[in-house]
Amino acid sequence: MTSIDAPLTPDAPAAASPASAALEAREALEADAASALPTPPAELHGPVLAWFDRHARDLPWRRPEAGAWGVMVSEFMLQQTPVVRVLPVYEQWLARWPRPADLAADAPGEAVRAWGRLGYPRRALRLHAAAVAITERHRGDVPSDHAQLLALPGIGEYTAAAVASFAYGQRHAVLDTNVRRVFARAATGVQYPPNATTAAERRLARALLPQDEATASRWAAASMELGALVCTAKNEDCGRCPISGQCAWLLSGKPAHDGPPRRGQTYAGTDRQVRGRLLAVLRDTSEPVAQAALDAVWDEPVQRARALDGLVADGLVEPLEGGYYRLPVS
Numbered sequence: 001m002t003s004i005d006a007p008l009t010p011d012a013p014a015a016a017s018p019a020s021a022a023l024e025a026r027e028a029l030e031a032d033a034a035s036a037l038p039t040p041p042a043e044l045h046g047p048v049l050a051w052f053d054r055h056a057r058d059l060p061w062r063r064p065e066a067g068a069w070g071v072m073v074s075e076f077m078l079q080q081t082p083v084v085r086v087l088p089v090y091e092q093w094l095a096r097w098p099r100p101a102d103l104a105a106d107a108p109g110e111a112v113r114a115w116g117r118l119g120y121p122r123r124a125l126r127l128h129a130a131a132v133a134i135t136e137r138h139r140g141d142v143p144s145d146h147a148q149l150l151a152l153p154g155i156g157e158y159t160a161a162a163v164a165s166f167a168y169g170q171r172h173a174v175l176d177t178n179v180r181r182v183f184a185r186a187a188t189g190v191q192y193p194p195n196a197t198t199a200a201e202r203r204l205a206r207a208l209l210p211q212d213e214a215t216a217s218r219w220a221a222a223s224m225e226l227g228a229l230v231c232t233a234k235n236e237d238c239g240r241c242p243i244s245g246q247c248a249w250l251l252s253g254k255p256a257h258d259g260p261p262r263r264g265q266t267y268a269g270t271d272r273q274v275r276g277r278l279l280a281v282l283r284d285t286s287e288p289v290a291q292a293a294l295d296a297v298w299d300e301p302v303q304r305a306r307a308l309d310g311l312v313a314d315g316l317v318e319p320l321e322g323g324y325y326r327l328p329v330s
C-alpha cells in the first residue's frame with residue numbers, strides 16, 4: 001500500500017499542472033534573463049536600496065497610516081501627473097473620502113470635481129468605479145490578492161502590482177515609466193525604453209526582483225524613486241547615482257537613442273486643452289451649466305463640439321434637457 005506521504009520515485013513523476021508548468025517556464029525565462037544581464041541583480045540591489053534609505057522622499061502615501069486605500073488613490077493620481085501637483089489633491093481626497101465606501105457613496109461627478117486640474121479626468125471616474133466594486137465585492141477593504149485587484153474596474157497590470165507591492169509588501173515587478181527608464185539604461189544599455197511596455201521588459205523586471213517579498217517590495221519603490229530623482233528623462237545625474245559603476249548605458253559611453261521617435265506631450269491647442277476648459281466650468285458650480293457658458297471658453301466651434309461630445313461619451317459630463325450640462329450624478 002502506498003502512503004499518500006510516500007515520496008514519488010523517478011518512475012512515477014508527478015503530473016505537472018498547467019499552472020505549475022507555466023510557472024516553471026516563467027522562472028526558467030527569468031533565470032535566463034538574469035544570467036544574460038551585464039551585472040548580477042544582487043550587485044544593483046544593495047546600492048539602490050542603501051541610496052533609497054538615505055534619499056527616499058517622505059510622501060504621505062508611503063506612511064503607514066495611508067493604508068491600502070491611500071496607496072491606491074496615489075497610484076491612480078500619479079500615473080500621469082507629477083508628485084508636486086498630486087500632493088494637495090491627494091490630501092483633500094483622503095480627508096473627504098478616507099475609505100473606499102465613502103467615495104462609493106458619493107456621486108461620480110464629485111470625484112471628477114475633486115480631481116481638479118490633475119488631468120486625464122477619466123481616472124477619477126475609474127477610481128470611483130473601483131471604490132464601488134471594493135465596497136460591493138470586498139466589504140470595503142482594498143483586496144490584497146493581485147488577481148482580485150486586477151479584476152477591479154480601472155485597474156491594470158501596473159496598478160495591481162503597485163498596490164500589492166507598496167500596500168501589502170508583496171513581490172511583484174512594478175513597471176512604471178521611471179523604473180522602465182532606469183532598467184533600460186542600467187541593465188539594457190539604451191537611453192530610453194520602448195514606447196510601450198514589452199514582454200522582454202517584463203521578463204527583465206522579474207529577473208531583477210529580489211527573492212524575498214519585503215526586499216522586493218522595497219526594491220520596487222527604490223528603483224522608481226531613482227528614476228524620479230536621479231535617472232530622469234532629460235537630466236540623468238550619473239554623478240549622484242548609486243549604480244554608476246554598473247550602469248550598462250553609462251559604461252558604453254551613453255550611445256544616443258536610435259529607437260522610434262519618442263512620443264511628445266503637446267497640450268496647447270489640443271482637444272485635451274478644450275476638454276480641460278469645459279470641465280473647469282462644470283467643476284466650478286453644482287448647478288447645471290447652459291451651453292452658452294461652455295461656448296465662451298473656446299472660439300473654434302467644431303473643436304469645441306468635438307471635445308464636449310467626447311466628454312459626454314466618456315461619462316464625464318451629463319447632458320440635460322434644454323441645452324444644459326452637469327457633472328454626472330450617477
Ligand code: SF4
Nearest residue numbers: 231236238241244247
Ligand atoms: S548611471 Fe546615469 S544613466 Fe545609469 S542609471 Fe544612474 S543616472 Fe541613470
